[in-house]
Amino acid sequence: MDFSVLLRFFKARKFSYLTGFAFMFAASFIQTLFPRVLGSAVDLMKASGFAVRQVMFQVLWMTLIAAAVFVCTFLWRNIIIANARNLECYFREELVRHFLKLSPAFYNTRKTGDLIAYAINDISAVRMTFGPATAMSFNGIVICFSSVYFMFATVDARLTLITLAPLPFIILLMLFTGRKVQTRFRIVQNQFGAVSDRVQENISGIRVIKAYVQERSEMERFSALSSRMKQANLDLIRVSAALPAMIEFGFAICFVLNLVFGSRMVLRGEISIGMFVAFNGYLSLIVNPIVSIGRIVTIFQRGMASLGRLHDILRIQPDIQDLPQAADIQPDGPVELRDLTFHYDGTGTPALKDISLVLPKGHTLGIIGHTGSGKSTLASLLFRFFYVESGRIFLNGRDINGYTLEALRGGLGYVPQDTFIFAASVRENIVFFKDGYSEEEVREAARLSMIADSIGGLPEGYDTILGERGVNLSGGQKQRLAIARALIRNPAILILDDALSAVDAVTEGLILERLRQTRQGKTNILISHRVSAVMEADEIIVLDKGMIVERGTHAQLLKEGGLYYDIYTEQHEDGQSAYPKKA
Template identity: 40%
Template sequence: MAVFKKLWWFFKREKKSYIVGILMLVLVALLELVPPQIIGRFIDRITASTLEVSTLLTYGGILLVVAILAYVFRFFWRVMIFGAANRLGKLLRQQLFKKYSEMSSSFFGRKRTGDLMAHATNDINAVQMTAGQGILTIADSIIMGGAVLITMALTVSPKLTIIAMIPLPFMVILTSYYGHLLSRLFKIAQAAFSSLNDKSQESVTGIKVTKTFGYEKEDLKDFEKLSAEVVDKNLKVAKVDALFDPTITAIIACSYFLSIFFGARMVLASEISLGQLITFTTYLGMMIWPLLALGWFFNLTERGRASYDRIEDIMSIKNDIDINYQVEEIETGDIEFNIQSFTFPGSNEVSLKDIHFELKKGQTLGIVGYTGSGKTALIRLLLREYDLRSDNVIKLNGVDIKDLKIENLREKFGYVPQDNFLFSTTIRNNIAFTDPSIDINKIHKAAELSYIHEDIMNFKDGYETVVGERGVSLSGGQKQRIAIARALIQKPEILILDDSLSAVDGETEAAILNNLNQERKGKTNIITAHRMSAVRQADLILVMEDGEIKERGDHNFLMNNNGWYSKTYRAQSLKESLSEALDESLKEGDDQ
C-alpha cells in the first residue's frame, strides 16, 4: 500500500474520476447480485411446480435490464479509472523528460542512457498499471467481495457464510508474502532490463565501429549474456507471480468443499432450501474474481512500488547547475574569463587554472592545444554545462553568467560540438531543427555557408534525404558541415565551433572560414581546433596546455614568438605541402 500513499497527490488531483469510477463499480456489483437471486427463486419455483410463463418472462426481463445497465456502468468505470491512469503516465513522462532536459552533463555521465529510457517506459507503465488496474482490483475486491459476503449472509445463511470463509486468512498471509518477494525480484529484473536497454542502444549507435573491428561475434555474445540475465531475472519474477492464482484457486476450492459439505447437511436439516444452496454456491463462484483480483492487486502494487521508487530516485537527484537567476535578459557583449581553478565534479585533478582573458564583442577567439589541454572545458563552462565556484567568474557584457536566466543565455550561442549529433530524419529537418517552418531558401543559404549544399544536391533525394541514426549514413565531414549549417541558421550572436572542422580537408576548411568571416561580421566567434590553420584569422589565439594558457596573441605575434604555436603551425604547413606535392606527383604519374 506504500505506493498508494506516494501517489496520493495524484488521486486527490483526479478524485472526481476515481469517485465516479468507483461509484460505477458499486452499481455493477449490486447489479451482479441480482442474477443468483433470480436463479435461486427459479429453482425453488420449479421444485414447488409453481413456475408460470409470466413469471419466466418477468425474470428474463429483469436479467436483460441488469445486463444492459451493467454494460453501461462498466464502460464508464473503464473511461474514468483507466483514463485517469493514462493521465498519470502522461504526467510522469513529462516530469521525467523535463528533469532530463534540465540536468547537467555530469548527470548524464553518471546515468546510462538505457537506464534512463527504462524509467520513461517500463517503470512508468508499471506505475500506470498500479493507478489503473491496481485501483480497479482493490476496489472491485472490496466492493464485490463485501457485497457478495453480506448478501450470502443476509439472504441464505450467516453460519454457512462463516464456514465458507474459514480458508481466507491463509490466502491473505500467503499472497502478502508473495507480494513482498515479488517487489524485491521485480527491482532486480528492472535493473537487468535497463542494462540490456543500454547495451542495445550502444550496439546500434556503435555498429560502424563494431563492424570495422570485426567484433560482431563478441558483441553478439555480450548481448546474449545480458539477454539471458534478463530472462533469468524475469523468470524468477514469473515463478513468484505464478504462485498467486494456484494459491487462490486452492483456497476457493476449500471454500467450495466446505460450503457444499455443510450446505447439503443444512438442506437435509431444512435449515435452507435447495434453491438457496444453489444461490449460495453461485455467489461463492462470484467470489473467485474478487479473490483473484486481490492477488493481482498485490502483484501490481509491488511492481508499481518498485518502479515508483526508481522514478523517485531519479527525480530526487539535484541539478549541479543552479537555475535560479537575477537577470532575465541582456544584450550580447564582451566575454570575460576569470578562473583561478576548476575541477570537474567527481574528479580530484584540476582541469583549469589561472584562466584570465577578455574577448571583445565581434571578435574571433581561437583556442588550440593538445587533446586534454582544457579547450573544451572552457566552452562547457561558458555554456554553463558546469558551474564555477564563487571565486571564479565568467561574464557576458559585464554580468556573471550564473546570474542570467540559463535558457536566455544558451539562446545566444550557436554551438557545434565535437560529437556532431544528427537526428534520424531528413537533412532539411536536421538543419532546420530550431525552426522546422523556416523557409527552404534560408536552409540552402546556411548549407552553402557551411560548404555542404553541393554534397546534399548530389544525393538522390537532396534535402529530403533521410540520414540514419546519429547520421550513420554520412561521412564525418558531411556530418560536421550539416551541424555547422544547423548552428548558422539560428544567426547566433556567439558561434562556437568546438573542433568542428577536424573531419574536412584544408581547402574545405578555408572555404567555410572565409564564408563565416564575411557573413558574421560584427558577431563573436569561438573556434577550438587541433589544426592551426583553423584559427589563423582569429583576433585572439590561446594556446592551452595542462589547463593553463601558455601562449596568447594573434597569429603574427605567436609566429614571431617561436613557441609551441609557431612550431606546430610550421610542422602542419610542411606536412600539408608535402601531402599536396605527393598527390600532384601521383596525379601526373597516372596521366602518363
C-alpha cells in the same frame, strides 16, 4: 515516496475518475443481485404448481441485471483505462522534461539503456497499477463485500463463516508473497536496464565491433547479461506464479466446505434449495476477485517498485539551475574569464587552471592545444554545462550565473566536437525543429557552411530524411550541417569546437572566409587542433594541461617559437616554417 506527480494528475482528472468509479461501483453491485434473483427463481420453480408468470418476471430481472452490468462495465472500462493511458503519457512527459533539465554531470554516471527502462518499463508498471489493477481491486472489493453481506444476511451466517474460513490464510499468504515480488521485480528492472543498454551500445557501435571482429565476444557478453535477466525473471515468476495456484487451492477447500455443510442444511430444511443455489452463486462471484488478488498484488508491488525507481530519479535536482534573480536577457559581446580553475567531479587534476582572458565584442578568439588540454571544457563552461563559481566568467559584464539558462544558451551558438544529427529531414536538422525560419534563411545557412551543394545532391534535397545520427552523410557533411544549424540562429557569440576537423583544407578556408564576412561585429570562438583554423583570429590562446601557455596573434606566436610554433611546423608538410625557431 513523493507522490506529487500522481496527485497533480489525479487532481486534474478527479471528475472523470469519480464518474468512472461510480459506474464501476454500479456494475459490481448490480452483479451481486444476480444470485439472489436466480435463487428466488429456483425456489419458485421448485414449488408445486408454480406460476410461470412469476418465473418469467424473475427471468426478466436477470436480463435487466445483465444488461445494466454490461452498460456500466463498458463505461467504467472506457473511462478508467483511458485515464490510465493518459497517466502513462503524462508521467512519461514529466520524466523526459526532467531528463532534459538534468545537466551533463548526471549523464556522465548513467547509462542510456537504464534511462530508457525508466521511460518504458517503469512507467508502464505504474500505468498497470493505477489502471487495470486499481479497477480490479475496487471492483473486487465491492463484489466481495456485497456478496459476503448477502451470504450473511439472506442465506446463513454460520454457513458463511464455515465456508469462508480459509480466506484469512489466503490473504496472509498473499501479503507475505507480495513483498518478495517487489524485491525481485526491482532486480528484473535493473537487469532490463543493463540489457537494453548493451543492445543500444552494440547498435551504435556496430561499425567498430565489425572492424575489430568483436561479434563473438560481444555476443558472449550479451548472452551473459541476457541469462542474468532471464534468471531474474525466473526468480520473479517462481514467487508470483505460485500465488494464484495457492489461492485457487484455498478456494477449492471453500467449495468443499460449502458442499458438505450447505447440502446438509438443505436436507435438514434449514435453508431452501434456492438459497443454496444463491450461496453457490455468491461463492463463485467472489472467486474471481480473490484469485485476481494475486495478480493485483503482483502488479501493485511492481508498480510501487517502479514508482520508487521513478521517484529516485525525479527527486534528483539539476545541479545547474536558474538563480532567483537571473536575468532573462541574452548575452552579447565581450567574454571575460577571471582566474578560472575547473575540476571535473571525482578528478584530482584540474581540467582548466588560472585562465584569464578578455575577448572584446566583435573579436574572434582562437583556442589551440594538444588533445586533452582543456579546449572543450572551456567551451562547455561558457554554456554552464557544469557548475562554475560566481566571479569567474562574465558575458557582457554580467556573471554567467546571473543569466537564466535559456537566455544564456539562446545567445550562444555552438557546434560541438561530436556533432549530432537527428533522424529527421535536412531542413529540420538545420532549423532544429523550430518554426519561424524562412526558406531563404535555411538556404543561406547551408550556403555559408558550404553544405548547400551536398544537399542539392541528396535525393529529396532539403526534405531528405537522414538516417539515425546522420549515417547517410560523410563526417565532413555532418559537421557542415551542424555549422548551418548554429549559423541560422545568428548568435551573438559563436563557438566552433573543432567543428572543421573533418573538412578538407580548401573547404575549411572557404567556410572561415564566409564566417569573417557574415559575422562582422559578432564574437567568435574557434577551437581547433589545426593552426589553419585559428590563424586569422584576433587573438589566439595556446592551452597546455589546462593552462594558457602562450597568447597573441598568429605572427606573434610564431615569432615566439614556443608550443604554437611547434604545432605549426608539425602541421606543414615539409616541417619547415618561414619563421625560424628562436634559440
